[in-house]
Amino acid sequence: xxxxxxTPKHLVMGMTNKKSLKCEQHMGxxxxxxxxxxxxxxxxxxxxxSYEKLSINxxxxxxxxxxxxxxxxxxxxxxxxxxxxxALYLCASSQLPGLADNEQFFGPGTRLTVL
Amino acid sequence: xAKTTQPTSMDCAEGRAANLPCNHSTISGNEYVYxxxxxxxxxxxxxxxxxxxxxxxxxxxxxxxxxRKSSTLILPHATLRDTAVYYCIVxxxxxxxxxxxxxxxxxxxx
Numbered sequence: 249x250x251x252x253x254x255t256p257k258h259l260v261m262g263m264t265n266k267k268s269l270k271c272e273q274h275m276g277x278x279x280x281x282x283x284x285x286x287x288x289x290x291x292x293x294x295x296x297x298s299y300e301k302l303s304i305n306x307x308x309x310x311x312x313x314x315x316x317x318x319x320x321x322x323x324x325x326x327x328x329x330x331x332x333x334x335a336l337y338l339c340a341s342s343q344l345p346g347l348a349d350n351e352q353f354f355g356p357g358t359r360l361t362v363l
Numbered sequence: 364x365a366k367t368t369q370p371t372s373m374d375c376a377e378g379r380a381a382n383l384p385c386n387h388s389t390i391s392g393n394e395y396v397y398x399x400x401x402x403x404x405x406x407x408x409x410x411x412x413x414x415x416x417x418x419x420x421x422x423x424x425x426x427x428x429x430x431r432k433s434s435t436l437i438l439p440h441a442t443l444r445d446t447a448v449y450y451c452i453v454x455x456x457x458x459x460x461x462x463x464x465x466x467x468x469x470x471x472x473x
Contacts, residue, residue: 252406290448290450290463290464290465290466291401291407291461291463292463293460293461293462296460304460336404338406338407340406340407351397351409351412352407352409352461353409354406354407354408355406356405356406357404357405357406
């Protein structure tokens with residue numbers, strides 16, 4: 249299984265809602281990532297988890313709260329978002345950040361719309 | 364990570380080779396060149412990476428100049444399904460961060 253799955257595919261939420269994005273991989277990878285991609289822009293890194301511990305936070309606002317319950321699962325909890333947070337949220341995984349042959353496998357993304 | 368420069372867009376005829384250039388003149392000795400592509404509304408897809416030597420896999424070939432300041436991704440026989448944004452990324456392998464530039468929009472036409 250060389251797939252990263254993300255749910256839901258689409259999400260519409262209000263600014264007062266609390267929602268969560270889910271990402272799953274069964275490739276035995278120990279590094280997982282969240283990226284954000286605005287329309288017509290390249291993806292931007294948000295968070296990196298290595299061995300289920302947060303290793304990189306790219307100064308992301310606290311209304312985005314990542315969680316890595318186990319080595320296969322990565323969540324992104326959303327609360328009090330703004331309309332400008334509307335974007336495609338991409339999850340990725342890799343064997344480990346420190347390996348040379350370390351391509352990242354990306355999921356299809358969750359298209360988030362904040363009203 | 365070193366900065367990369369890519370043409371904004373390129374066209375290629377179906378069945379012909381697509382040669383996508385990337386300039387990374389400030390690359391350091393321990394930085395790898397990675398290529399990813401993103402087909403519309405999908406997640407990025409890994410293509411190939413290299414450090415010094417030229418590399419080839421089932422998808423593409425990567426040619427890195429001897430001074431490592433530039434590289435070329437070659438899709439040997441482009442198909443319509445290769446239409447995508449192609450990202451050239453230079454990074455240190457020991458860090459997990461991928462820093463995407465603006466990429467090259469490759470359009471393959473019949």
